[in-house]
Amino acid sequence: QKEVEQNSGPLSVPEGAIASLNCTYSDRGSQSFFWYRQYSGKSPELIMSIYSNGDKEDGRFTAQLNKASQYVSLLIRDSQPSDSATYLCAVARRIGGFKTIFGAGTRLFVKA
Amino acid sequence: GAGVSQTPSNKVTEKGKYVELRCDPISGHTALYWYRQSLGQGPEFLIYFQGTGAADDSGLPNDRFFAVRPEGSVSTLKIQRTERGDSAVYLCASRRDRGRPGANVLTFGAGSRLTVL
Numbered sequence: 001q002k003e004v005e006q007n008s009g010p011l012s013v014p015e016g017a018i019a020s021l022n023c024t025y026s027d028r029g030s031q032s033f034f035w036y037r038q039y040s041g042k043s044p045e046l047i048m049s050i051y052s053n054g055d056k057e058d059g060r061f062t063a064q065l066n067k068a069s070q071y072v073s074l075l076i077r078d079s080q081p082s083d084s085a086t087y088l089c090a091v092a093r094r095i096g097g098f099k100t101i102f103g104a105g106t107r108l109f110v111k112a
Numbered sequence: 113g114a115g116v117s118q119t120p121s122n123k124v125t126e127k128g129k130y131v132e133l134r135c136d137p138i139s140g141h142t143a144l145y146w147y148r149q150s151l152g153q154g155p156e157f158l159i160y161f162q163g164t165g166a167a168d169d170s171g172l173p174n175d176r177f178f179a180v181r182p183e184g185s186v187s188t189l190k191i192q193r194t195e196r197g198d199s200a201v202y203l204c205a206s207r208r209d210r211g212r213p214g215a216n217v218l219t220f221g222a223g224s225r226l227t228v229l
Contacts, residue, residue, distance in 0.1 A: 043220035092216070099170075102157070105153075
């Protein structure tokens with residue numbers, strides 16, 4: 001079992017729709033959860049971080065965490081073609097980062 | 113520096129050769145990470161440093177891989193007797209000290225693309 005699992009996609013949504021990206025993790029001791037976006041040929045960049053169960057909203061992005069189910073998700077509202085990228089879920093055992101493990105990523109295509 | 117700087121951006125070498133990849137982190141960032149990313153995969157953890165010491169090197173695939181950070185700033189990833197399977201983009205990231213704003217965020221460099229022929 002991989003430490004962080006994501007559906008590789010591709011996930012294709014029309015412009016203006018909600019894109020839903022999911023991630024599960026195996027280490028119950030994980031405390032820090034992140035979503036990074038990676039454009040083709042570029043390096044990952046942070047979109048959201050979440051540490052407590054529930055929802056965290058930032059603009060068009062909402063991260064959801066359920067530690068009991070070991071599940072993290074990212075919702076992108078009003079998806080734009082510029083959101084087309086690979087979305088990487090990342091997990092760290094302790095607050096403050098430490099060893100951060102990434103999933104394989106989900107490729108998202110937003111069709112104009 | 114303002115960002116994480118990695119050199120070289122591209123390296124082509126022959127099987128069996130020795131390679132060094134350099135990472136210059138953001139000034140003041142005490143934690144430094146090395147990842148390896150193959151096409152279509154997520155970043156694979158190799159090692160991270162807290163200051164000068166390797167806090168966790170559990171991701172280094174074998175003893176051909178070694179990394180140093182002698183003064184707690186610049187780090188060098190060293191690969192001996194390169195193999196074709198070592199071909200990947202090697203990403204470096206740095207992070208602020210714990211307790212400071214943004215301490216959980218990894219900031220990545222542009223990567224070093226290694227091709228082993």
